[in-house]
Amino acid sequence: MGTVMEGNTAFLVERSAAVAAPSFDPHAPFDPLVDLDGLWTPELAERYLPIPGMPPAKYECLDGKLIVSPYEGSANVYAADELYLRMRTPARRLGGNAYTTLNVEMPKISSMRWAQPDFAVLREPARGRVWISPEAVLLIGECVSRSSRRNDYVDKPAEYAKAGIPYFMRVDIARERERVSVELLRLEDGIYRDHAKALDGQTFETELPFPLSFDPIELLEL
DSSP states (O other), X not given: OEEEEETTEEXXXXXXXXXXXXXXXXXXXXXXXXXXXXXXXXXXXXXXXXXXXXXXXXXXXXXXXXXEEEOOOHHHHHHHHHHHHHHHHHHHHTTOEEESSOEEEOTTTOTTXXXXXXXXXXXXXXXXXXEEOGGGEEEEEEEOOGGGHHIIIIIHHHHHHHHXXXXXXXEEEEGGGTEEEEEXXXXXXXXXXXXXXXXXXXXXXXXXXXXXXXXXXXXXXX
């Protein structure tokens, strides 16, 4: 193997094969989506997000890799807002509060990982904090979308369980069929187990982590 120069380009040569060596252009404009790939942390997110010129998006991070996705469809946004309204008062009675999207860090898994759930209840008010530790989260929830179905049913519950978040709620809406399901799972021995569930036309009811009672169809904008 040897090096052959042709003009200003270096080639690594072995037998008859030639491969151009990677080059770095110091004059190329800085692009955080490219130059920070695999390196993202909450500190870098505070500095560079949201990306100027991009449409509004949801920014999550998996082991340093930024996951950019469009905001949820209106059916999921409506459901998250309705749940927020139902959870706010009982959450405040416990000394906390309810929220829609927050930045929840996952330091037990990786310092380069965070999630943006569709809704959450904190043990105490956030009071302007941008980054929320999982220890501060009492309940975390996701509204299932077609593009994130595996994440919402498999990956995210496993991640939230590892982070030690006591309750996980999942809302699945089939807007075209006017069907809604709500599931509340409780963390037991490091695994989420069924705690309460209901379909539209039934009553979703629980006393923990605070009293809730409603028909899931109320989360669908008719």
